[in-house]
Amino acid sequence: MGQDAFMEPFNDTLGVFQCKLYLLLFGACSGLKVTVPSHTVHGIRGQALYLPVHYGFHTPASDIQIIWLFERPHTMPKYLLGSVNKSVVPDLEYQHKFTMMPPNASLLINPLQFPDEGNYIVKVNIQGNGTLSASQKIQVTVDDPVTKPVVQIHPPSGAVEYVGNMTLMCQVEGGTRLAYQWLKHGRPIHTSSTYFFSPQNNTLHIAPVTKEDIGNYSCLAKNPVSEMESDIIMPIIYYGPYGLQVNSDKGLKVGEVFTVDLGEAILFDCSADSYPPNTYSWIRRTDNTTYIIKHGPRLEVASEKVAQKTTDYVCCAYNNITGRQDETRFTVIITSVGLEKLAQKGKSLSPLASITGISLFLIVSMCLTFLWKKYQPYKVLKQKLEGRPETEYRKAQTFSGHEDALDDFGVYEFVAFPDASGVSRMPSRSVPASDGVSGQDLHSTIYEVIQHIPAQQQDHPDCLKA
Ligand SMILES: *[C@@H]1O[C@H](CO)[C@@H](O)[C@H](O)[C@H]1NC(C)=O
Ligand SMILES: *[C@@H]1O[C@H](CO)[C@@H](O)[C@H](O)[C@H]1NC(C)=O
Ligand SMILES: *[C@@H]1O[C@H](CO)[C@@H](O)[C@H](O)[C@H]1NC(C)=O
Ligand SMILES: *[C@@H]1O[C@H](CO)[C@@H](O)[C@H](O)[C@H]1NC(C)=O
Ligand SMILES: *[C@@H]1O[C@H](CO)[C@@H](O)[C@H](O)[C@H]1NC(C)=O
Ligand SMILES: *[C@@H]1O[C@H](CO)[C@@H](O)[C@H](O)[C@H]1NC(C)=O
Ligand SMILES: *[C@@H]1O[C@H](CO)[C@@H](O)[C@H](O)[C@H]1NC(C)=O
């Protein structure tokens, strides 16, 4: 059952059915019903406005009369136009502005102007077995659409936290019945201890400003027919420094104490939250004297050059707009562990170098073990050697480094090599992978020893290449 059905006179059966339905729904059956979708209609100046009306009745009708009246507050209602059946009788004064097409009771106003604002009354009369009447009233408003607001901020150069105030003004060129709303990050702002609104809400006053007031502000201007939001504006608020802290890329930090191995160069980084960015300065304190040693957020301390083992430093952060500053003290301790290591090795070992050294040692040990097993029992070897011509033996002996002990040859050379001193020395000596000299020496030493044992020369070259 569409609402359009109300417009046409019902036939008897349908009319009775409708009436019963009305009784059920509304408890009354007036016979004629006039309805409007909305009792308030907002129109835009210069455009057409359509006032829809629906009506229905339940008795046979001979004549259908529709009348439109207009009234403003405190004035007499004016006749606009009327119709009987399908013929329209307009008021000649307004005939170019108002249009109706009976039996459709809806009214078209074109063009809508500010004087057209007021109440429109529609009255429907049905002539049949007696006369039925019903009317409705529609309030019409007329507005100009809102143009995009522009926000001006004072002072435009910004304000210092807790000292300065800030005023945001929303300006709109076009639009009637404007209402203003301020948004921060897209959400409405409400009056608070630091937010104040002008009576119209078109001005927002922040007194005093704080760091929390930094954000994306916009002004929303609206009226019954439109709404527009300004571009986002970000007030400049100077604050800080806050949360000053010092960090380093190396070393161990416990509270304000950095523990660093001797020989390491450490980079300290001083940071604090502020706007505009702080200027940083670094101060070293020794024996009651203080020196400004550097300006800027970073300080490099080469601990080799630090004469004292413990040095106090201060990082000072200064905001030249807010005029506030903060400083943090810290102590750098050059550890003796680092010193011992330095004395022992001269250079610090990288983990990779240590692994390389140990691997090399293991490989060499395995090779030697293998060779050892291969020449066991050495008596066989000894007999072999004894069986050779003495010239050959002497040649070998020269390389063995032994003067006269014939029985000692060969075996001791191999056994003696991976001894305790060899174990401890090998990793550290072979470590600096960059030069690799020690490692190379080790290789060639072993190789030579083996090379000068005549018979076994070619047996295990692969192992030593590793
Ligand atoms: C009345 O006429 C308008 C056009 O002027 C139309 O949009 C509307 O649907 C009509 N109403 C009915 C109830 O037919
Ligand atoms: C209206 O129309 C009805 C029939 O549809 C007719 O009987 C009646 O005379 C008409 N009224 C006028 C004023 O034309
Ligand atoms: C007209 O109305 C009278 C009383 O209101 C009623 O008795 C009569 O039946 C009605 N006639 C029609 C055709 O509805
Ligand atoms: C900021 O506003 C407060 C209160 O509205 C006022 O007392 C103060 O003088 C203002 N400060 C400045 C710098 O305008
Ligand atoms: C101003 O805004 C406040 C809330 O932001 C609202 O309660 C008040 O009605 C507004 N006043 C006007 C005149 O729009
Ligand atoms: C504020 O606006 C800027 C640019 O207009 C945007 O990048 C930023 O994400 C916005 N911040 C928030 C919290 O909406
Ligand atoms: C450091 O200064 C304090 C007082 O300012 C003084 O008592 C102390 O003797 C000074 N120490 C040295 C090493 O100068």
Ligand SMILES: *[C@@H]1O[C@H](CO)[C@@H](O)[C@H](O)[C@H]1NC(C)=O
């Ligand atoms: C404040 O410090 C900034 C650097 O952080 C510098 O660019 C600016 O010129 C300084 N302003 C004044 C007034 O000293």
